[in-house]
Structure formats: structure tokens, C-alpha cells
Amino acid sequence: MIELYHVAKIYERDITALSEINIKIRKGEFVYITGPSGAGKTTLLKLLFAAERPSAGQILIGGKNISRIKPREIPYLRRQLGVVFQDFKLINHWTVFQNVAFVLEILGFPRREIRRRVLQTLKRVQLHHRVESFPQKLSGGEQQRVAIARALINDPKILMADEPTGNLDPDITQEIMKFFLEINDRGTTILFATHDRSLIQAYPKRVISLNRGSLVGDSEESSGGFELGRT
Amino acid sequence: MQLGFAFRLYAQNFRANRNLNFLSIGIIAFAFVILGLFLLVAKNLDSVAEKWGEQIQVVIFLKRDIGEKEKKDLEKNLKGRQEVKGLNYVSSEDAYQRLKKMLQDRSAVLDGLERNPLPASFEIQLDKKYRNLASIQRFAEEVKKNPGVDEVFYGQKWLKNFLALVRIFRILVFAIGGLIFLASGFIIYNTVKLTVYSRREEIGIMKLVGATDGFLRIPFLLEGVTQAVSASLIAIFLLWLTWLLFKNFLQVPFQLFSQAGISFLDPGQMLLLIGSAAMLGILGSMVSFQEFLKV
Secondary structure (H helix, E strand, O other), X not given: OEEEEEEEEEEHHHEEEEEEXXXXXXXXXXXXXXXXXXOOHHHHHHHHOOOOOOOEEEEEEOOEEOOOOOHHHHHHHHOXXXXXXXXXXXXXXXXXXXXXXXXXXXXXXXXXXXXXXXXXXXXXOOOHHHOOOOXXXXXXXXXXXXXXXXXXXXXXXXXXXXXXXXXXXXXXXXXXXXXXXXXXXXXXXXEEEOOOHHHHHHOOOEEEEEEOOEEEEEHHHHOOOOXXXXX | OOHHHHHHHHHHHHHHOHHHHHHHHHHHHHHHHHHHHHHHHHHHHHHHHHHHHHOOEEEEEEOOOOOHHHHHHHHHHHHOOOOEEEEEEEOHHHHHHHHHHHHHHXXXXXXXXXXXXXXXXXXXXXXXXXXXXXXXXXXXXXXXXXXXXXXXXOOHHHHHHHHHHHHHHHHHHHHHHHHHHHHXXXXXXXXHXXXXXXXXXXXXXXXXXXXXXXXXXXXXXXXXXXXXXXXXXHXXXXXXXXXXXXXXXXXXXXXXHOOOOOOOOOHHXXXXXXXXXXXXXXXXXHHHHHHHOOO
16 A cells, blocks of 8 residues: 655755655554654655655555656645644634535535535544534644544545644543544554554554664564565 | 635635735735826826927918918828828918907007018927927928928927926836836735735645645635735725815816816726736735745
């Protein structure tokens, strides 16, 4: 589903954010990307949803090479992905409904269909009673659920999350985590970036560890998963 | 591309950012008022120059012994020339009566004359295109060659000064007007940019969930155009009010210089103002959109 070969990202002034990253993620997997801050977790995700371009290497998503993706193709790539951020990235002057519906609006769904799917998805994240609320009237956990609903509405094959629980209380974190596990159970591939070790211990899954831009561990490989040709 | 949704998004954005929008419209309207005021002043001063220009006339004095047929031929010849817009024959007797009238109660001085010394003449109004020194000189030279013509008079010295003055005035209008136009363009561009800048986060979010640039551009283009065009309409209205207010005060001193009244911008000029507003709105939002869109 997701393949990275010798991927590197060097920002200007020779700041190496990532180097020599080789990862294969299969369809339906749940993968943690972990490491201290500055390890390159966010950069890795940004490469995957084409907010950044790799300086070297190849990235394939669903067989399509996105390392050299044309700018006008990026929106179409993103429509197949769901992304959730630590700071939720909701539009504050839009209602919960409008925030979630936007994804379908730009795809040109009929309004009735949009309404049906938005309500259904909000029900899934237990927010159907806050449809007409504005994000700032909601708690952090609720806002993150809106963001998850938005990421899910178009049934993405891959859901990426960048520290989605970073701003949330432990109780709420559990709650959000359960949503991700449930989504994964339905077959969506999940990439979950976090530096929260306790979370990984509570819900053990494959863990990819980064440190200072290098891949320092992949639980899949050590447990005898597929091998990547190393140089 | 979802045009209907783009329009809804635009209406929604406009409502949500009411205050910023009104502020922007106010600033842009102010820039247009300055530009419009300048246009008004320039236009009216130009109409004075125009009126004065109409008074540029060439007087052709005829020889005393010119025959009736020669005179008719000359008149026909003059009427056929491109330079001539209007032609007025003043007979020797008419000229005498005019002089008499001008002298009023001192007209007794004329009684001492044995006969009317004034020659007959043609007074020529020139076409606008030929109201410049070179054309007038050429015209005078050519007319002078006619055997029936004694002398051609066109206020040589005065005309030179007047035309130079008009030319300086037009250059000034062009230069100052250009500067004001650039300045207001800059203000408008920056104000529209401010709107886009205040939304950069929102634009980033929309791009992250898969909105294309083409789609996102529409609401911003519409917003930029709405701001600039409504500001230009407000500015025209304000200018019109100002014009109404000052028209009566200024009418009298103004008429001293010309027979023309103070006029407002004509429909063409208003359309030009609104049109350039629309252009600036489009340009401003396009450029700033491009600048902030690197997500």
C-alpha cells in the first residue's frame, strides 16, 4: 500500500530531516511512527500527503509513484487519504457540518447525499448532536472527532494522524484511540505518529521508530516480517 | 469544478468576514475617491482649455478689390478644407458696425473717417484636430497664396503661449494621474491581499483535504472583485455628492473662465473606473492567492 525506497528529505541549509528511509506498509495495517520530537515523524507524513517532496528516493502509494507528482495531481492524491492533525485544523467560522461536508462538496456530491453521509459519519464519531455547533464551542476531544469524521467521510484507503492525541487529556486520548482501532478494523490502513510510549504499550501494533531523521527500528522487521534490502 | 459550491462558499465567507470586508471596501473606496476627484478636476480644467481652444480662430482679410466671383470661389475653397469647421463672412460694413458697437459712446471718432477703412473678412473656426501651431501656420500660408487674400491673422503670439500652456497642463494631468492611479492600484492590491492573507490558514486546510487551486481561486476572485467594484460604486456616489455640493459654489467663478458648467464624470469614465476596479480586484486576489498557496 505504501512503499518508501531510500527516501531522504534535506531542507535548505543542509538540514537533514530524513535520510535513507525504507519502509513497506501493507494494506489494512496499523503502524505507529514514533520517536522524540525532531525525529522526522511529521516530515515523513508530509512526504506521504505531498506537502513536501522527497530530496531523494521513491515513494509509492497504492502503486503510484508520488515522488515526482505534478502539483495539479496533489489534490486528487489527498482525496484518497485522510489526515488528522494535533491542532485539528478545523475552520472556525464553519459549523461542524460544514467542516465535514466540505470534502464531499468539492467532489460534487449531491446535497442530499452529502447530508446523509455527513450525519452518518458524525454519528460514527458520536457527534451527531453537535452538527450545527462551531468548533470553538467544542472540547478538544470533540474537535478531534470532527477532524476524524472529516478524514473518514470519503472512505479513504489510508488514514494518517500526526500526534492526534497530543493536545488531549488521557481519558479523551483513550476514546480517540478507540476510534482509530475501530476504523482500522474496517480495513483502513492507519499511520499514527506519536511520541507517547504509553499509548503504544496500551495498544501494541507495528512500531516504526525514527531518531534524528533515521530509521532506528521497525518492530515488523525484528519480529521476522518481510525484509528490506539494506545497503 | 464545483461552481455552485464555490459561489456558496464565497457568500458564506463574505458574511463571516463582514468587518474585514467592510474595512477593505472603505479603504479601497477612499483610494477611488482620490482618483475620481483628480479625474473630475482634470476633466473640468480640460473642458476650460477646450472652450478656449474653440475660440482659436483664423481671420482672413480680403483685398478691397476682390470680385464677387473670386470671393465665392474662395469661400467654396475654404469650406472644402478639412481644417475648417465653421466659416463666417464679415463684410466691410458688418465690421464697421461691430467696431462702432464696441466703441459705444465714443463711436464719434469714426465720424472723422472719409470712408470705411475696414476690409471684409472670413472668420474661420478650426476643427479640433488642427488646433495646433503647425497646422494653423500651414493653413495660413496656403490661404495667403490666394490672390483675393490680403492678410491672414491668427493671434500668433498669444496662440503660441496658450498652446504651450495646454500642453504642459496635459502632461501634468497624465503624470499626476498616472501616479495616483498607481498609488490607488497599490492600495487596492494590498487590501485584497490582506483578505487573502487573513485566510491563509483556511486555504491551507482546504488544500489539505483535497481542494484544487482552481476551485479555491473562485471565491477569492469573487471576493476581490466584489470589494473593488462595490468600493468603486461607493466612491462614484461620494464623488457625485461632493459634486452636487460644490457645483453651485463653484459655478460662478468657473464661468468666468469658460462658458462651460462644471460637469460630472460621464458614463464612459464611470465605467472605466468600475472596470479598472474589477481588474485590480482580480489582479490583487490572483497574485496574493498565488503567494500564499504553497501548502
